[in-house]
Amino acid sequence: MEQLAIIDMGSNSIRFVIAQIKDNKSYSYVYQDKATIRLGQGLTDTGTLTREGRDKAMKCLRVYKHIMEIRHITNCFAVATAAVRDASNGAEFLKEIREETGIDMTVIPGEREAYLGYLGTINTIDIQDCLIFDLGGASVELTLVRKREIVHSVSVPLGAVTVTERFNTQGAVTEETLSSCLKYLRKTLASVKWLRDINLPLVGIGGTARNLAKMDQRARDYELPTIHNYILSKENFMSVFQEVTKRNSSSRKKIPGLSSERADVIVAGSAVVKTIFDLSGSDTLIVSGCGLREGLLYEYYAKRYGLKSPRFPDILDFSVNNLLGNLENLNRPHMEQVAKVTAMLFDGLKPLHGYDDRIRRLLVTAALLHDIGKRVNFYNHARHSAFMIGHAPIYGMTQREQMIAAFIAGFHHGISRKIQRAYRYANIPTEEDWEIVRKMSVLLALAEASDHTYENIVEKINVTINDDAVVIVLTPKAGAPYEPADYTMQQYTKAFKKEFGLPLVLVWK
Incomplete structure (x- = not known):
């Protein structure tokens, strides 16, 4: 097992995570910290990093170094972005960090920052074509993606902190000030010729995007407190x-979902997002909770295991297997057998x-x-499984789809309206989704019952759909006792008829 540390020192905040990679190749995060340091404050006027910002960052870095020492972590990826990149005393500050903490921090160019954000996004959100923006305190990285490949990438010196300082949008903002700010942003971003009218979904990385999602969730009484992959319409x-x-700033702090630490820079940050919306012609923003730090991890992971690319071809399959690899004492052969039988039932019953x-x-994921x-x-x-699936870092599904999979698993011992109403997040799936859940959970219940004794006896299934009944012929392993499986499966024939409208007849060949 290996542990590695990742430090991302941005213009507004500094983040520290520790990732653990087990011998079975599964990874997980075991520690994280984030602090607002405003390293880029004043950079617009002076061109230098302030002593106050540097002291805040150094205080955090000393703590991070101590944590790495007590955990015996020697592998650390520490990167600095726009503020240090643009400041005249940036190199001097990195030298100071190295001398005081021993942390060797690297300044990465905007193009690499954009690439790492792309890796963090493309491995955690199932999307083929999009515009990724990573909005920080002093810059915004824009990446045009088509068929999961980078087509264009650029870093523009517009950030939530620097734009705030330029137009003094910390407090109350007049219409004239806001108009001037938006005009400036449009003129600056319009220089990115390929940005105009691409009409693709936006994927937003960074604190501004996350806070926009949180405010919208609170305004809509959205039950699931998950930011990653949250979809925010332009409206x-x-x-x-x-x-x-x-x-004004103090009043903004009262907006549900808005972090008090971001109340003074949210106007500028939101103005940048609005300008990207307007220029690109996009109508949807997908918020990513993953970005640069995940990109660094995936890049390292791919090199460690000799993968062809740090971009995983099937992110749902990868994340499901990664999750299972982090859970001990599970009967994997049983779970895989149930998944196999469930898929056969789905395929045979598709006409129905x-x-x-x-x-x-x-269904197979569930x-x-x-x-x-x-x-x-x-x-x-089953109910614990539902909760875990709904909250686990499973990538490759929308939040709604993840809850559908969670509820299918949650009812694999049977379904009832009473239990359905008692479930938290039950309002996220639509009525049509709940019909899917009820039908698919019956198939999962039958599949699990077919392996009731964990002997993996079912090898083949043949389904015949008649006008008056559904006949499922199950072929077991030669000589395998099928009576326990049949006994358990018979308990779900009533539920099958209720959901599918036809009696179920089970025949063992």
């Missing part, structure tokens, strides 16, 4: 934008349910993870 963004621009391959993927709740408690483990 909803404009509602948030109007809210933050009509208030009519669902597409995407629903099949959600099947692979249906027993992870046993790590909490064997009793009621």
